[in-house]
Amino acid sequence: MNTIAKSLRVSVLAATALGLFNACTKLDDESYNQIVTSQFTPTSQDVLALIGPAYSTWRPLYLEFNGVYRINETSTDETVTPARPNGWVDDGSFRRLHEHKWTALDATPRDAWNQSFAGITNCNRVLFQVESGQVPVPTGKEQLIAELRVLRASYYYMLCDLFGNVPIVDRFDVPAGFLPEQNTRKQVYDFIIKEVTEALPLLSDAADATTYGRFSNKWTAQALLAKMYLNAQVYTGQAEWVKCIAACDAVINSGKYALEPIQANVFKTQNEGSKEIIFAIPFDEVYATGFRVHMQTLQPQNQATYNAQASMWGGGICAIPQFINTYDPDDTRLRQNWIQGQQFSSSGVPLVGVFGAFTGKPLIFTNTLPGIDNSAEVDGFRVGKFEIKQGVRVDLSNDFPLFRYADILMMKAESLLRLSQTTQAADLVTQVRRRNFATAAKATVTAADLLRGSVYQYGPARNNVVSPVEGGADIQYGRFLDELGWEFTAEGHRRQDMIRFGVYTKKSWLSHVPNGDYRTLMPIPQNVLNTNAKLKQNPGY
């Protein structure tokens, strides 16, 4: 008895001592603001929250300050970021984009790579969680997996277009220290086609709010396939015009989409639900910020025009005069898509200049631009395609259309044109043009028109004088390239289209002169090469 009591006492003492010791050495493990994954068991209610990050990367990828949009727009003959009286020189990167002198250290390729792979890694992570059951998906698991595969392929489409030779990583559970191998552009192309094609049958037939902003229906997947086939010759050397037409036809024949009666409807502040949009990156001034093209393109005085809640940053993107000169003056897109002429306050008071010689003079945006290194506050038409609502904030609420119905029609038209089915191509182009002209006659494009060259007056331009004139008449299907320019201006299409028509690295415009064919691919960012010795820089860099 005594012994038991004694040993009990001893063990109580020991337990107390041990408890004390544990209390004395316990490390605080409570996280108050974030979830420690190992302490978290997701339920089916968390599925949307968990797959969300795989999608939300599209926003910074395309439209953050140095996003793909800046590459696809301001390295082309359409728009430019010139030095302004208030700056816009930064570290010279805007000028390097225009002159095709960017390096592997520039922020634009770096951010494009990082964001694309962030999207891919998030897709791989969520795929792993869904497939392994870590994240329970009671219904529609197969369809969700298919959707995530197409979403992943959409990021690879960006990489294939910009960098070409990138590593294909399709799994999340890699060993520590794993370094992926580089793949060729052809392999990346094949991977995208395979992924989308395999996923396609499992996707939804719907085209409504449930599929909006997602790669969850067949038609969005088909649009992605059409883009891949359209550029197949560039990506692989092997044209796929027939397959491109088939993908476009699948979208057209679905009957889910239509052209808006006026083009501006596609780009309204509240453009979600537009019948013309197939896939848009959803933006919102409160929830999903980052679309700031109005801040970059307009002058601070324009704050009064829109009663904006912030002062605009002073002309970061404007039209290259040579591009504006290609428009038919009767084309409503010239006036709709570009902010030009005298600027007014919202109450109609004319705005005036504030810099140098223009101080106190009327603020009139003119189709002029002395050069990449020099511009006044009045120089250049400004991007006005996306509606800027009264009381606009730093962030727009307009969703950014990546694939739209007009795009499908034009992809099909181009494929037909290249297959010499010129009349059918001309009909489709006319169909897209019709809403932009007062008369059918003006809108109509003939087969003969489509076989003409470009009206773009290429050639270096200094102080608004083009010299020497290179012109665009020699560009095969140049007229079709012009049509693409007029319809898809400021939508981030131009770089890809110019490459496909062989113009991107061949012609001169404004302060740009050709700087090597290898510039059709961006350099693999230096920080990526620094961290993965298995990757080789793209040729030329």
Place this chain on the structure above:
Amino acid sequence: MKIPLPHTNNLVLLASLCGVAVTMPQKNLAATRISTSIFQADGPIKGRVIDNTGAGLPGVNVVVKGTTTGAQTDADGNYSLTAPDNAVLVFSFVGSTAQEVAVGGRSVINVTLQPDSKALGDVVVVGYGTQRRADLTSSVASVKEESFIKGATKDAGQLLQGKVAGLTVSTPSGDPTANSQILLRGTATLNSSTQPLVLIDGIPGTLNTVAPEDIESIDVLKDGSAAAIYGTRGTNGVILITTRRPKGNIEPTIEYSGYVSTQRIARRPEMLSASEYRQQLAGGVAFTDQGSSTDWIKEISQDPLIHVHNLTFKGGNGQTNYLLNGNYRYLEGIFKKSDNRTFTGRADINHAMYDGRVKINLGILNTNNRFTTTADGGSFNGYTYRQAVIRNPTAPVYNADGTYAQQLSLFNYENPLSRLYNSDGENTFQNTRLNGSIVWEPIDNLQLKALASNTRYNQIRGYSENKQHPSTLRDGLNGFASRGTTQIIDKLAELTASYNRSFGEHRFSALGGYSYQQNTAENYFMQNWDFPTDLFTYNNIGIGNALRLGRAPIYSDKTRWNLVGFFGRVTYNYKEKYLLLASVRREASSRFLGAKQPWGTFPAVSVGWRINQENFLQGATFLDDLKLRVGYGVTGTAPDASFLGVARLGYTGYFLSNGTWVQTLSPVSNPNPSLRWEEKQESNVGIDYSVFKGRISGTVDYYLRRTNGLLYDYQVPSPPNLFTTTTANVGAMENKGIEVLVNVVPVQTKNFVWNSSFNFSTNQNKLVSLTNDLYTLTNNFFNTGYTGEPIQTYTHRIEVGKRLGDFYGYKVVDVTDDGQWIYETKTGERLPYSQFSHSEDDKQVLGNGLPKYYAG
């Protein structure tokens, strides 16, 4: 009572048996010897050893001559031992002249030791205790009150400016709310703060926790072998601040000190004056003459008033005593609307019980602070200064109607005075520290100590911009306000046991302890705008519309970490010649939660050889002290954030699902389960010297610090990583340098001492490597720093094999006649702007911002 020693006779012994010590005339020693043979019995002897100022001397060796029996005095100088009545006691203490005292049958022997060299007798505060300067085996600098920088001082850091070799104290800002910055022996870490650990009476704090006027001494543990007892907090060195403490019997005393001062900008940037600007205009530069002449920097400046008052009360007796301190500091800055007001009150009470076996200390410290803010959450807004620097000197301050002249349609261009006077804000904080300790001496030479403290910091902030501020005139906010609070609670508990013992010529001490620190920080802020009125500034934030419309942010967070440590230390002294110190600390931080190795072990060992005690130097009487020290110690650094070892998810964005915005749960960083302590290994070799009775003394130290497993946000490959950087232990860095300190006493008379101190130090820094076992970079550098607008590029390159602080960019060497920059290429060629290619390859190291040597 003072007893003239060493010669006594047996009458003294008889008298002392009755408990009375009587001064007797001196007799011959032979008589003593004869009489001692009569009394052979061993008896207990106790007493107290004091220095010439009357303060008790701890650590004095008391040895029965010719035997190994001995004792050591305690913290108050008391000792007790057993010795034959006829014995002779030898009292020795480094830095003092040894004394021999015949017991002569007495049971109480009090001794006053005279210093032979002042510095050597000093007691130096080291981790969890004190050491005599002579016993030190590591590099510790001790600055006493009398050596502090006199005059206007901002904080404890400035007291040390130029006083400690290897310690750089700088005041990077004229902002009266800014602290001084301290850097010890160069930068040994990449990611973390380089500020040393600051302990105020053993409790973590900052350089301005207590007023500089309330500080008695500051000790700086410089090398790793000294700092390693503080383990993971000691990498940047340790600054031990000892506040003024009541000691022994004190007549009730009141002390007041105070001063008034002002400040001027010694060198201001040279900007064009209005007339010089007009000359440029006349020369054809296309800017505008706006008709006024304004010196914008002068417009935003003021002649600041600074006054500081310090009041101390103290009193009590050997059993209970107290000290009360009140300190008020009113500081204005050199820019308008910049100020700082601080009141600090402190009470310190000591009580001794059970014959001094139990000692209790209670302390309370309370700081109330208030300063004006012209920035949201901050103090003076640096952007206002920038606007003053870039503004046209011909622009007027005011319009004819008295409003501020603005040109707000110019990008990022604001009248600096309108920014100052159309904004209004105030930060206040209160810092309250309660601390207590109890020391129990159950047997002689053994001390058990428990210390606990609770420090609570509460800050509340308010800031507003009225409807005349550019934020409304230009950005349309229609009045802006912001509020915020911060609370930080830091709890500390420490248990230590220490034991000192002497055996003849062997003296040793041992210390063991446990330390627990927990820190909880909570932040909260909200902003709002679109107010119906300016009347309430930030005080009625709810009436703004922006929050209601979902436009304004609201934020809160909470973090908690703790640190658990066990530590031990032994010191050993043989014959006052050979000294050894060894310590170890084993410590874990919650920062490493989920990582494989939250525990780290931080050992240290150091040895000393007092060469002047050797026989072969006995003849060198001019030499007071010559000591060679060698030490090695390891300290660690934890990352600045918790949970970096584990995968985490945060609600970071939104996803549109079926017309509804769903909050997304997204990873917040690449987890790194291999995360571990950054370790700094430091070797130190030093010499302490003192000659001619302390007229010339000083130290020479050489150190080599190598930091392994440098914590940094390293570039990692993406794919497969989600983020392009991971906080990881990669790379190594080296710092080495020499520190020389010379103290000279050129004049020393009874009433006047002239002390001069000189120091000199060097620091060489090198990044040794940037790789780890998982990932290797193909390049050997990374770029860091950022110029901000309008230039927007990185500023520094950190490269393997080179030192930190290299500026990297285009090298501009001249300007052409027409105002174009002339660049120098890497090959030394000079090219004008138009011919220079401005590629990344054209950048080069431009210089280094870190000095190569320091002198004070």
